[in-house]
Amino acid sequence: MFYGIPEFRLPKEILEAELDYLKRMGIEIKVNYVIGKIKTLDELMNEDGFNAIFIGTGAGLPYFLGIPGENLNGVYSANEFLTRINLMHAREFPVFDTPIHNHKTFAVIGGGNTALDAARTALRLPTTEKVMLVYRRSREELPARLEEVKHAEAEGIEFHYLASPTEIKGHNGWVSEIICQKMELVGTDTSGRKHPQPVIDSTFPLKTDAVIIALGSGVNPLIAKSSSDLHTDSHGHIELADPDINLTTRPGVFAGGDIVTGAATVISAMGAGKKAAEGIHKYVMNYEH
Numbered sequence: 001m002f003y004g005i006p007e008f009r010l011p012k013e014i015l016e017a018e019l020d021y022l023k024r025m026g027i028e029i030k031v032n033y034v035i036g037k038i039k040t041l042d043e044l045m046n047e048d049g050f051n052a053i054f055i056g057t058g059a060g061l062p063y064f065l066g067i068p069g070e071n072l073n074g075v076y077s078a079n080e081f082l083t084r085i086n087l088m089h090a091r092e093f094p095v096f097d098t099p100i101h102n103h104k105t106f107a108v109i110g111g112g113n114t115a116l117d118a119a120r121t122a123l124r125l126p127t128t129e130k131v132m133l134v135y136r137r138s139r140e141e142l143p144a145r146l147e148e149v150k151h152a153e154a155e156g157i158e159f160h161y162l163a164s165p166t167e168i169k170g171h172n173g174w175v176s177e178i179i180c181q182k183m184e185l186v187g188t189d190t191s192g193r194k195h196p197q198p199v200i201d202s203t204f205p206l207k208t209d210a211v212i213i214a215l216g217s218g219v220n221p222l223i224a225k226s227s228s229d230l231h232t233d234s235h236g237h238i239e240l241a242d243p244d245i246n247l248t249t250r251p252g253v254f255a256g257g258d259i260v261t262g263a264a265t266v267i268s269a270m271g272a273g274k275k276a277a278e279g280i281h282k283y284v285m286n287y288e289h
Helices: 011-022 041-046 078-086 113-123 146-155 266-284
Strands: 053-055 075-077 103-107 132-133 159-161 161-169 174-188 194-207 212-213 240-242 253-255
Touching: 011 078, 041 053, 053 212, 053 266, 078 113, 078 212, 113 132, 113 146, 113 212, 132 161, 132 194, 132 212, 253 266
Parallel strands: 053 253, 075 212, 103 132, 103 212, 132 159
Antiparallel strands: 161 174, 174 194
């Protein structure tokens, strides 16, 4: 929530207050501590003596388009862009030595809530003159909340529907434009939405000096790969042996949020945490030493 949700949607002072409350409760917080590298789940339980563990690492591994030009300067994943702005204070250079390039035009690829967050954040940067959102379906299929879409439209973000990038072009190593292909909707796909397919000979350019790719994200496999008896599905999401208490296939290890469901909402993740907390309480109370 600190780095993924913009200040204008969730003020940091609210999160700071919540964090301070947890600290006052006596919760110890260890930062810069990569589970799977510094310690594995096996080591935490077998050597450090923890009886129960909850995994809530989310889904922060960004997906990319796989098109030419994605390695150009000025191409960001939404994760990186939002982190640099929200957590690293990139907009406050030189007070904070973590600048982001002074782009004038942004093209955001995607149609989810994260894409809208990235677009509206980009619009608030001091040098920004225009922000475009490129989405391969129509407005009716946008997965983002309608309220967020209306806010973006009211703020002047330019929407390009039924368009999909095929190439990012550059000049001197920096983004100069994206080449898009017009799409048309036919039938439905596995998500229940109309399926987009390319329109032949319909490419067109959009001038921009920055591209933010917001196509969703997957899970980091580090914890699951470094731990025994922890089952995952084909996408790397942790499988639950008992969904009622969010217990995984390993006794004493619970999980919830995006690491289980895939990218979803903060509300659902909080609900999973509360459900798991009840399960952990029962498990620890009945734990046989």
